[in-house]
Amino acid sequence: MPDLLLKVSGVSVTIPTGQGTVHAVDDATFSINKHEIFSLIGESGSGKSILGQAIMRLLPPNAVFSGKVELDGTEISALSEKEMQKVRGKTVASIAQNPYLAMNPGIRVGTQIAEPMQAHLGMSKEDSKARTFRALKYFDIVPPEVREREYPFQYSGGMLQRAMVAMGTAADPELIIADEPTKGIDVLKKRNIAAIFHKVASDGCAFLLITHDVGFARAMSDRIAVNYCGQIIEIAGKDVFFKEPLHPYSQALLDAVPERGMHPIPGLSPSMIEVPEGCRFHPRCPYKMDRCLKNPPVVDMNGRCVRCWMYA
Numbered sequence: 001m002p003d004l005l006l007k008v009s010g011v012s013v014t015i016p017t018g019q020g021t022v023h024a025v026d027d028a029t030f031s032i033n034k035h036e037i038f039s040l041i042g043e044s045g046s047g048k049s050i051l052g053q054a055i056m057r058l059l060p061p062n063a064v065f066s067g068k069v070e071l072d073g074t075e076i077s078a079l080s081e082k083e084m085q086k087v088r089g090k091t092v093a094s095i096a097q098n099p100y101l102a103m104n105p106g107i108r109v110g111t112q113i114a115e116p117m118q119a120h121l122g123m124s125k126e127d128s129k130a131r132t133f134r135a136l137k138y139f140d141i142v143p144p145e146v147r148e149r150e151y152p153f154q155y156s157g158g159m160l161q162r163a164m165v166a167m168g169t170a171a172d173p174e175l176i177i178a179d180e181p182t183k184g185i186d187v188l189k190k191r192n193i194a195a196i197f198h199k200v201a202s203d204g205c206a207f208l209l210i211t212h213d214v215g216f217a218r219a220m221s222d223r224i225a226v227n228y229c230g231q232i233i234e235i236a237g238k239d240v241f242f243k244e245p246l247h248p249y250s251q252a253l254l255d256a257v258p259e260r261g262m263h264p265i266p267g268l269s270p271s272m273i274e275v276p277e278g279c280r281f282h283p284r285c286p287y288k289m290d291r292c293l294k295n296p297p298v299v300d301m302n303g304r305c306v307r308c309w310m311y312a
């Protein structure tokens with residue numbers, strides 16, 4: 001039996017806006033095992049980041065959350081903000097999209113990497129400094145005694161990205177949530193990020209990768225979840241998923257990648273405010289049936305899940 005780390009049960013998030021209520025996440029249910037790399041893929045605006053924020057409890061202040069998130073047996077969705085602050089960084093850490101926004105420009109990089117070690121592991125300044133040196137070397141940020149004293153603007157983009165991973169992993173979290181780690185970076189840097197993540201994962205850390213980069217998800221993951229219009233519509237092991245995606249949206253998403261001819265997905269992405277009735281993909285689905293106007297059940301086939309009437 002794999003060792004369960006994260007269990008997300010029936011999580012929904014709505015965000016009231018002047019234009020109406022955004023149904024950002026609807027009934028998300030999945031789990032991540034220890035040491036597993038789990039990717040959440042899907043079109044831009046489909047609610048992937050909001051789901052990551054819901055797990056970290058870093059939602060916009062007006063967002064309405066329901067459901068349950070358990071991490072290592074603790075229901076973190078029921079913790080007070082003060083208790084959650086201890087969990088953030090220590091058990092679950094996030095790596096943001098943009099290192100230039102995520103790191104404080106006025107604080108030396110070494111100090112920023114050492115901070116979670118002091119806050120979460122109770123390390124002294126000296127011990128955290130020694131460990132920061134080791135982390136900088138580990139992530140090829142050298143020479144550490146020079147780099148440690150530098151500010152973010154003195155780093156190259158790739159180096160800063162690695163420093164951000166060093167910061168995220170500083171307190172040995174069990175789970176890292178990385179939101180679009182390859183956004184806007186070239187192929188070479190993407191390979192670097194993949195290598196770094198594999199290195200961290202081989203040391204025992206699990207990952208929730210949030211990405212619309214299907215190729216990156218394929219190279220990295222053990223399992224894949226596909227998000228469409230706020231709902232997870234398929235979860236499968238990486239190999240079976242890429243060999244035989246079941247949901248018509250998953251099939252269309254894979255056909256849209258360059259290796260498969262870049263066929264555009266027909267129709268427009270639906271509004272997250274006025275979401276389609278029943279199956280949210282039915283207005284664009286080539287296999288649409290009458291019953292697709294009703295909410296499809298999630299069909300579980302030995303751990304492979306698909307939200308589609310064709311398999312019910």
Ligand SMILES: Nc1ncnc2c1ncn2[C@@H]1O[C@H](COP(=O)(O)OP(=O)(O)OP(=O)(O)O)[C@@H](O)[C@H]1O
Pocket residue numbers: 015016017022024042043044045046047048049050051060212272
């Ligand atoms: N603070 C907010 N207030 C209102 N709506 C928001 C807010 N943040 C996100 N949304 C909306 O929630 C929906 C989901 O957004 P989210 O950022 O999670 O999508 P995504 O799949 O991560 O997209 P991307 O890949 O472009 O980051 C979108 O319709 C977005 O406009």
